[in-house]
Amino acid sequence: MNNQELQKLTEKISLTHFQKPFRHKALFNPRLRSTGGRYLLHNHNIEINYKYFEEHGMDELIGIVKHELCHYHLHIEGRGYKHRDPEFKKLMQEVGAPRYCTPLVSRRSTSKKHRMYHYKCKDCGMIYIRKRRVNTIKYVCGRCRGKLVLDSVEK
Known part of the structure; x- marks a missing residue:
């Protein structure tokens, strides 16, 4: 699907579900990362994340x-267009629009939240457990000033 096809699809959805014309641009924005799409207030254009179409198909795009x-x-x-506005919630329910996108599979990665780094002093054997990586060239053991080495990474 390209930008012209997206434009036609958006115009068609606008007429069939909202009974109003869409008179601005709808296009794919490759810079979008964490959202399925966005409506731009200053120029009234709609930008869509192409990755959602690739991973989840036409139904998710619609x-x-x-x-x-x-x-x-x-x-x-000139009505309430924000997520918290009752008019917005009511219109979304009427047309069957989702509140949130299905999460992208490609965005899921190993969580750094629970990763623990184990460092060991070469000289005295003292073990340091850290949530963040430590520059072993810059930092040394606090007990004997010996060289630190990465012992293991716990997930």
Whole structure:
């Protein structure tokens, strides 16, 4: 799918679900990372993350477009377009737009939250457990000033 096809799809969804025309641009933005799409207030364009279409298909893309069109039409009409506004929540329910996107599988990685680094002093054997990596060239053992080496990484 390219930007022209996305534009046509957005215009079609706008007419069928909202009974209003979409008169601005809908395009894929490769810089989007953590969101499925966004509605730009200053120029009324809609940007979509292509990765959601790649991983989850057309149904997810349609849901994202519906969600962004809710922002678009309410903002154009001067009504409550923010997530917390009751008008926005009501319109989303009417058109069947999702509140959140399905998480991307490619964004999931090993969690650094629970990773522990074990360092050992070469001279005295003192063990240091840290949540962050330590520059072993810059830092030395606090007990004997010996060289530190990475002993293990616990996940």
